[in-house]
Amino acid sequence: MSLTFEINSRSGKARTGRLLTPYAVIETPVFMPVGTVGSVKGVPQDTLEELGAQIILGNTYHLYLRPGVDTVRKLGGLHGFMAWRRAILTDSGGFQVFSLNELRKVSEEGVTFRSHLDGSSHFFSPESAMEAQIGLGADIIMAFDECTEYPADQARMRASMEMTARWAARSKKYFEGHKEGVPWRAASEIPTLAAEGAARMGHPGSGDSTQSLFGIVQGGMDRALRKESAERTIEIGFPGYAIGGLSVGEPRELTREIVESTLEHLPADQPRYLMGVGTPEEIVEYASLGVDMMDCVLPTRAARHGLLFTSEGKVSIKQARYAQDAGPLDPNCGCRVCKRYSRAYLRHLYASNEVLAQVLNTIHNLSFYLDTMRRVRHSISLGEESRSF
Amino acid sequence: MSLTFEINSRSGKARTGRLLTPYAVIETPVFMPVGTVGSVKGVPQDTLEELGAQIILGNTYHLYLRPGVDTVRKLGGLHGFMAWRRAILTDSGGFQVFSLNELRKVSEEGVTFRSHLDGSSHFFSPESAMEAQIGLGADIIMAFDECTEYPADQARMRASMEMTARWAARSKKYFEGHKEGVPWRAASEIPTLAAEGAARMGHPGSGDSTQSLFGIVQGGMDRALRKESAERTIEIGFPGYAIGGLSVGEPRELTREIVESTLEHLPADQPRYLMGVGTPEEIVEYASLGVDMMDCVLPTRAARHGLLFTSEGKVSIKQARYAQDAGPLDPNCGCRVCKRYSRAYLRHLYASNEVLAQVLNTIHNLSFYLDTMRRVRHSISLGEESRSF
Numbered sequence: 001m002s003l004t005f006e007i008n009s010r011s012g013k014a015r016t017g018r019l020l021t022p023y024a025v026i027e028t029p030v031f032m033p034v035g036t037v038g039s040v041k042g043v044p045q046d047t048l049e050e051l052g053a054q055i056i057l058g059n060t061y062h063l064y065l066r067p068g069v070d071t072v073r074k075l076g077g078l079h080g081f082m083a084w085r086r087a088i089l090t091d092s093g094g095f096q097v098f099s100l101n102e103l104r105k106v107s108e109e110g111v112t113f114r115s116h117l118d119g120s121s122h123f124f125s126p127e128s129a130m131e132a133q134i135g136l137g138a139d140i141i142m143a144f145d146e147c148t149e150y151p152a153d154q155a156r157m158r159a160s161m162e163m164t165a166r167w168a169a170r171s172k173k174y175f176e177g178h179k180e181g182v183p184w185r186a187a188s189e190i191p192t193l194a195a196e197g198a199a200r201m202g203h204p205g206s207g208d209s210t211q212s213l214f215g216i217v218q219g220g221m222d223r224a225l226r227k228e229s230a231e232r233t234i235e236i237g238f239p240g241y242a243i244g245g246l247s248v249g250e251p252r253e254l255t256r257e258i259v260e261s262t263l264e265h266l267p268a269d270q271p272r273y274l275m276g277v278g279t280p281e282e283i284v285e286y287a288s289l290g291v292d293m294m295d296c297v298l299p300t301r302a303a304r305h306g307l308l309f310t311s312e313g314k315v316s317i318k319q320a321r322y323a324q325d326a327g328p329l330d331p332n333c334g335c336r337v338c339k340r341y342s343r344a345y346l347r348h349l350y351a352s353n354e355v356l357a358q359v360l361n362t363i364h365n366l367s368f369y370l371d372t373m374r375r376v377r378h379s380i381s382l383g384e385e386s387r388s389f
Numbered sequence: 390m391s392l393t394f395e396i397n398s399r400s401g402k403a404r405t406g407r408l409l410t411p412y413a414v415i416e417t418p419v420f421m422p423v424g425t426v427g428s429v430k431g432v433p434q435d436t437l438e439e440l441g442a443q444i445i446l447g448n449t450y451h452l453y454l455r456p457g458v459d460t461v462r463k464l465g466g467l468h469g470f471m472a473w474r475r476a477i478l479t480d481s482g483g484f485q486v487f488s489l490n491e492l493r494k495v496s497e498e499g500v501t502f503r504s505h506l507d508g509s510s511h512f513f514s515p516e517s518a519m520e521a522q523i524g525l526g527a528d529i530i531m532a533f534d535e536c537t538e539y540p541a542d543q544a545r546m547r548a549s550m551e552m553t554a555r556w557a558a559r560s561k562k563y564f565e566g567h568k569e570g571v572p573w574r575a576a577s578e579i580p581t582l583a584a585e586g587a588a589r590m591g592h593p594g595s596g597d598s599t600q601s602l603f604g605i606v607q608g609g610m611d612r613a614l615r616k617e618s619a620e621r622t623i624e625i626g627f628p629g630y631a632i633g634g635l636s637v638g639e640p641r642e643l644t645r646e647i648v649e650s651t652l653e654h655l656p657a658d659q660p661r662y663l664m665g666v667g668t669p670e671e672i673v674e675y676a677s678l679g680v681d682m683m684d685c686v687l688p689t690r691a692a693r694h695g696l697l698f699t700s701e702g703k704v705s706i707k708q709a710r711y712a713q714d715a716g717p718l719d720p721n722c723g724c725r726v727c728k729r730y731s732r733a734y735l736r737h738l739y740a741s742n743e744v745l746a747q748v749l750n751t752i753h754n755l756s757f758y759l760d761t762m763r764r765v766r767h768s769i770s771l772g773e774e775s776r777s778f
Binding site (some may be wrong): 037038041042043044045046066067071074075076080081082083151162323324326336340341342344345348349351352354355356358359 | 426427428430431432433434435455456462463464465469470471472605712713715725729730731733734737738740741743744745748749
């Protein structure tokens with residue numbers, strides 16, 4: 001086994017559990033910080049550990065372009081490359097390529113796209129996306145999917161969903177045939193870690209872990225298509241399932257409706273990953289609906305723009321009203337930023353374009369997200385309505 | 390007493406000692422990282438503490454413009470504002486204003502200059518520079534001086550040196566009349582810290598510490614003028630003396646010659662501060678000549694440009710040769726960067742314009758400088774020639 005998921009408590013539709021990968025034990029529901037090119041922007045890895053991040057996300061599209069899969073593979077995969085000994089998940093590149101808009105061309109075979117860095121031409125197919133993700137060596141990797149644009153008509157949503165299903169089957173086939181090629185099965189240092197992971201999973205010393213490939217449910221904003229996509233993806237068979245293609249411009253109420261209805265069609269005993277959401281309120285709500293894993297650039301990206309999440313609401317730290325505010329950013333937060341610095345100082349750093357502004361703001365926002373999920377897990381384990389957060 | 394300096398060991402002209410300020414005990418010779426606007430660019434304060442930084446430098450010119458002295462004063466001075474409980478030294482603004490070139494106009498009264506931020510007009514005199522530095526509340530502050538440009542003829546060097554001497558007397562007069570106004574004597578929280586500092590200095594509970602004002606020796610590249618400047622500054626009387634006006638474009642051999650000859654004219658039992666130097670080799674050399682304090686933007690600025698100092702020489706981490714180099718930046722360095730990350734990863738961060746590149750590069754370079762000074766102190770205390778580093 002390369003992935004184990006155990007559910008420890010339930011409250012309504014919500015559940016807490018433990019997800020065991022070769023590199024980590026992850027308490028769920030979990031929020032995964034985004035480390036696009038192998039770095040959660042501005043935050044050293046030891047700080048991420050202190051914050052309690054158990055799993056982070058890397059973007060295959062960006063890493064494929066720079067530094068390149070070959071380099072990451074030679075350094076022992078992403079874990080070795082970025083010196084991160086906890087879990088990693090990589091996306092398939094599908095959503096990133098989707099975001100390129102004009103720069104891509106989709107066919108049954110795959111997607112031709114141009115690099116945002118130098119305009120060079122590249123091609124991702126289910127097979128090449130798997131090859132890239134195996135080389136990057138994350139604990140959990142994602143099937144190559146097509147993210148349906150919004151809005152889209154019925155015919156387009158169906159065609160796109162069906163192509164994602166065919167690509168999922170091709171992704172799995174390639175993965176099963178090549179999964180032994182993950183860099184940390186070959187590297188001299190890493191098997192120890194893999195063996196430790198295996199030991200934690202009750203397979204002491206087996207050391208034969210591989211990555212785990214998750215399927216992705218698409219189907220646009222149509223509940224029936226989402227149901228069909230879920231069924232077809234489950235039929236192919238994956239150790240976990242993601243809901244993709246949301247947060248693409250649709251109203252938030254619609255997002256929630258699609259999430260809630262799609263979750264009903266996913267296996268209750270396997271991890272459910274909602275991709276690319278959301279605000280602190282939203283991640284609490286999705287956890288209450290039974291989502292186990294989430295990722296979002298919001299806490300890190302907002303931090304870079306001086307937008308900070310606190311127990312008392314959002315704070316735009318650039319505002320002049322904070323210029324002489326001696327209080328902590330969030331009086332109810334125990335993070336190293338709130339324990340030490342004043343709003344006045346954080347405002348000054350931001351106004352002065354100091355790099356430390358990004359560093360401290362990001363640390364706080366991630367702390368707020370990770371603490372929020374900690375409280376959600378605690379609440380669910382007590383049988384409370386986690387939505388009360 | 391607001392400053393105590395004790396010499397513990399000597400080796401040749403070099404000495405080790407302890408400098409006690411209201412906020413810290415500083416082992417000398419000491420290198421002071423530069424935190425221009427109240428932040429050592431990219432490095433959180435707790436990391437600076439881990440690195441062993443005992444005293445950092447703030448730039449009066451920058452802080453005066455942004456966030457402004459009034460704001461810093463209201464937050465308890467720089468210590469309170471930037472949440473730094475160790476020692477701070479501020480420069481007088483003289484060198485920074487000197488660097489503005491076209492934007493300044495010097496008269497006997499002081500210097501009119503334009504802000505590099507918005508072009509607004511400002512005026513620094515010895516009195517207003519003291520007022521600003523008292524408001525900023527650093528442990529050690531500097532007399533307002535004129536930094537003589539290089540090259541300069543004999544008449545210019547003499548006139549400039551004499552004005553610096555007159556400004557030093559005015560600086561001291563203003564400081565003595567207003568030193569009770571330092572923010573941490575009034576603030577409710579800070580007297581505890583000041584009292585602790587006083588206690589460390591053998592004046593338990595006195596809590597009547599003030600800042601300490603250092604004089605600055607000028608005189609261009611003329612040894613006789615430097616001697617005269619030293620004598621006139623000593624006659625005014627300060628608890629410590631700095632050598633200013635070097636590293637302004639002159640050859641390094643000339644810098645060394647002026648430093649060495651000027652040091653002979655400074656009191657042996659008081660701290661000697663060489664401003665704005667230098668490379669790792671240079672700080673070792675100046676320590677061997679009997680300098681006790683140094684500051685320089687080099688380790689932090691070079692880090693931002695990917696230039697890293699190591700026990701094996703300089704490393705330009707941007708070079709492609711490091712793209713797949715799995716080794717540590719410096720195999721002989723125990724800093725958190727060298728212990729964890731590979732050259733390949735650091736190169737990737739730099740090539741990808743990741744903010745973490747600046748953070749990690751700066752941490753390493755500061756660690757290298759601070760470790761270098763630690764070794765120098767150890768070597769001097771053993772009676773060895775510290776120049777052997």
